[in-house]
Amino acid sequence: MNRKLTSKFVIPLFLTPAIILFVAFIAYPVCNTIYLSFHSWKGIYGSPVNFVGMKNYLQVLQDDAFWRSLVNSFYFMVGGFVVLMPLSFGLALLITSKLRGTKLMKTAYFMPVMLSTTAVALMWVYILNPSFGVVNQLLGFLGLESLQQDWLSTPGLNIWCVVLVNEWMYAGYNMLIFAAGLVSIPSDVYEAAELDGCTGWKKLRYISVPLSKESFKIFSVLCVTGCLKAFDLVWAMTKGGPNHSSEVPASLLYNEAFTFKFFGKSSAIGVLLLILGIVLSVLVNNLLKREED
């Protein structure tokens, strides 16, 4: 009988499972979050849900922790452009160069992405431990006791530690993006440049970097849209604390709901996160597209 399936049946039949999952776990939750963001709810199944209008939004917008969390995700973006981009591009230059052992380098550099985020976070939590962590020990060994810090509990410093661990984890991953771009530059461009006496830095400045424009674009999109998605590292390293100093929007949302039971306020953060996410990805895509024309 199966062989007789006609198009008419096939279309709904094949699409249904995907649509059901999409509606149940993405579309409905998004609508429900929007609905809840205008209500107050203690989060106990079956307990009353009361309409409160814009109150949740006002609360969120007046909450320093929320603005702090936005600034912190902005740091993720800054770290991405200032640290991750040059680092990954440098690594990409290495693995596409004529040095020996590029294969081994590539395999090793990429590995951190494969370790799960939580594992990476925990490793670094202990490396940064104030009393016995390696970082402080090394500083002590070098006679730089004054630089020893309680890395993950000092507000202002802790978020940067998380950002840097994030760059450590994703350097190899972004390296592949840049390497793919570098490999696609035809070798006769380099040969011609060499004939004209262009070597070393100049080659990098006038050929490798400008011709990798496409890779830089992909990186920018991932970096801008990714900065709002940070959660796992932050949660596993600091839980957003102490005193909300290392909070990002996603961790704040989780804490408001599952630690403090403010489900309405948490939903309002969710809606703002959703809007910001869509605005940012549309914006960055449009900006880059306009540049193409």
Next chain:
Amino acid sequence: MKRKTGRVFAYIFAAFWMIMTIFPLFITILCSLKDNAGITLGMLSLPKKLMWSNYTQAFESAHIIQAVGNSLFFAMASTVLTIIIGMLAAYVLSRKKFKLRGFIYTVFLVGVMVPIHCTIIPISTLATSVNGKNTSWFLILVYTAFALPQAIFLFTGYLNGVSKELDDAARIDGCGELSLLFRVLIPVCVPIISTEAILAFIAGYGELIFGMIIMSDQDKYTVARAMLTFTGGYKVSLGPIFACIIVAVIPMIVIYLIFHEKVQDGMLTGAIKG
């Protein structure tokens, strides 16, 4: 002369980052074999006596083996589901003409942009109302749902590049819709399917937030959740924590060492097209 310094500099940089990459893992392995005094006196020192008991403790108090098993199962099941459901949908979206096609495709595309974190409260409530808390099937469906938009996007794009003459030839040979999809098109799509499989599997294995919300029984914990058992609260022995981390990352390292080229290609395709 200038060339040479450049090369030396490049090697130094390469070695530096190599050490940076391996170092945390190396320390974790060292510490997983030490007792408390050995760790707190110097993380870098070599263990005086190998404390294999750290591992037995990790197995017993954090149920880490169980958690690794759970996560491998969740990741595997959701990957298989994502591929089957994704291919079914992509086949229709790429091969059939119907009114709502453009609309449905766009909706899935927008799905890629939705930050998962803004869905956690409704999904938690939904889990309670359908008795999905602490059940594997619910978590697997959640993972599948969030991997689907990207899968559909990648598969549809790939199928659009596969010539329709192949379909016609298969039809003439008497293939129905199902056998056309499963016997002809899916084999052709193996490259993109393996890309998506890698992405979905890695994401599923390390996933944290839904695992935290949906699973509260310790024997249902995902790896990520189980590793966090120790943080918070005072825990006297540090060694088992490091042992837990090592056990948790072993499956992924093994998979990576076997398939590293495929994994790298897959992640790259995912990044560039996604």
